[in-house]
Amino acid sequence: MLTQRQQEVLAFIQRQQRETGLPPTTREIQAHFGFHSQTAAMNHLRALQKKGAIRKAAGKARAAVVPQPDRTPWERSIPFLGLIPAGMPTDTVEETGNALELDLRLFGQQSATGVFALRVRGDSMINAQIADGDLVIVQQKQPREGDIVAALIDGEVTLKRYVMIQRQPRLAAENPRYPDLIPAADLQIQGVMIGLIRRA
Amino acid sequence: MLTQRQQEVLAFIQRQQRETGLPPTTREIQAHFGFHSQTAAMNHLRALQKKGAIRKAAGKARAAVVPQPDRTPWERSIPFLGLIPAGMPTDTVEETGNALELDLRLFGQQSATGVFALRVRGDSMINAQIADGDLVIVQQKQPREGDIVAALIDGEVTLKRYVMIQRQPRLAAENPRYPDLIPAADLQIQGVMIGLIRRA
């Protein structure tokens, strides 16, 4: 909807806002783009406002504000748990001190509630391209067939694929060298993998 | 260090900045606290600046800014490039409009300079646990042996492992079904993979 030029102006406003804390004045926009007239900047602001890209308070200085991509619920702190305690308290968030800041939209999430991270140990999921040391992002929810889930086995969390065999839920490893089928009925499923982060 | 009153003023500035995107003017501060004189507000700003609580640009409108809880160099916008153009312009950042916000400390980076993302196509790196559709985070730098690099081949970017064979640099695929050795001498290495993100 925005034209090339308008996007450039918008980007400039955003950058100024981010880096200096202040939205630019019309004359600062003018100077940045080398306009000979301040009106050119005004025109762009008017257009951007009409298209809803910015908010503008009439008469006030530096009043062109980009409605903050609301730094809200996505991009949030999520707890990092190397190992999930049995009780699975809902808010260990503050306690560990270990937390990640990341944009959960990357993983199609709208909010950070019920999302946590955990580090993979071993190579039982190697055929699902999940390697030792990877960080897995998990959301607490009911698994569907084929999902990769974090499950609590013997007080430790492991990653397995949730499959149905003859109407029975099972947990399967993704590595032929591992015993793969574990009855999933009485196991505690901690959540479903929604993403993965690896540091090379 | 700050007095009661100064903290109140600081809090007000911060709140305005957060909620409206704009720091208040001296007169807005005056009105909010019910001062009869604008100078009272000015005095507080001066005091806050002297104590380092705010930054102030002289002569400019709305210039009292609270140094943002440093939304620092990590956690920065990095460009997302599906395909890197040959010239590799240094600042396509604003242009694409496509950008990721993420905490680069996850990948051991201090700053976002020279970092970009690109989506993996195909499964030539499957044995390095890199799957089709994965998002690879790349930094522009010289590769070392064993690094996974993004290289420009026939105008398109592919991921390969950088290896030395008889002192010759080669690019190797991580999939036996792919022809694996490509002389790396005259190829353009775009950067080294420093991380990976996958959406499940």
Add this chain to the structure above:
DNA sequence: CTCGGTAGTGTTCGCTGGAACACAGTTTAC
């Protein structure tokens, strides 16, 4: 007791910066 920091009132000055008006070339859409 005096000096410096805090907290104000009241007033004036003048740069900063938004807004309106007039005019014009170039695209895009119907």
Add this chain to the structure above:
DNA sequence: GTAAACTGTGTTCCAGCGAACACTACCGAG
């Protein structure tokens, strides 16, 4: 092909806002 955007130039006007100056009052430290 004509009207409605989009992009600009140039100029003028004046409200928004920072800044300086003069003066008052309270308080804690040396």
